Amino acid sequence: MFPALALFFIAVAAADIFISACAVRIVRKYALPGWTAARLVVPAFILASLALFAFAGYFLFEIRSLAGAPGGMITDIFLR
């Protein structure tokens, strides 16, 4: 289960990083100097994305450790 989830995580993260980097670059390139909202929203977006990315990574490794424990197989979830 872990390799499949890790691959899924990497695919989602790669797509997200690509789109986020493009979006941040476009905002920085086209916002006029007096447009202050971008200065607040871009760092907030980056911080939120990093936090969610870290959470997802943390839970991915938690799944890895739990999957090795007794009752930790994916099928055990539905065999209570």
Add this chain to the structure above:
Amino acid sequence: MIEFSADEKLLLVVRRHWYAYARHVSIFAALLIAPSAALLFASVRFPFLLPATPLAEALGKFFLALYLLTLVTVIFVVWLTHYLTAWIITNRRVIAIRQRGLFHREVSEMAMERIENVTAETPGFIATVLDFGNVKIETAGESGFTIATVAGCDRARDIILKCSQGNLPAAEPASKKN
């Protein structure tokens, strides 16, 4: 990046009224709340559907984090398209910028001396109450353009009209530039 000449003064930056974004905001609010609401509903009405093992919890949190990560990125891209869509009015021209998507941007401009008529239209009850409308700019012999769903359309029309007639109003204070 828009370049301004030395004798060009930025008078007003016009953006769409928040009412134009209300549909997007309500959709994203629903999408943010949906996972929590669905879990709460399932835990009350169908508790047997929610396996209570630590692995299931970790799986749920993992997919929830990825869902929120994707949603935050989509919200940012939608905000970007709204934020970068603007009409910049200077003493020499009107610049219309339309950010239609992440990789689709249109910039057009119209010189003040070619503007013949400016119409501000407030279409309906909601537009009247919330003070927004459409500004139509017309030129001789060419199709003009429409600035749709803008806040304070009458003010924008007045400034464009004065500029096109050679009566330059005072430059906007920095707080109006957003």
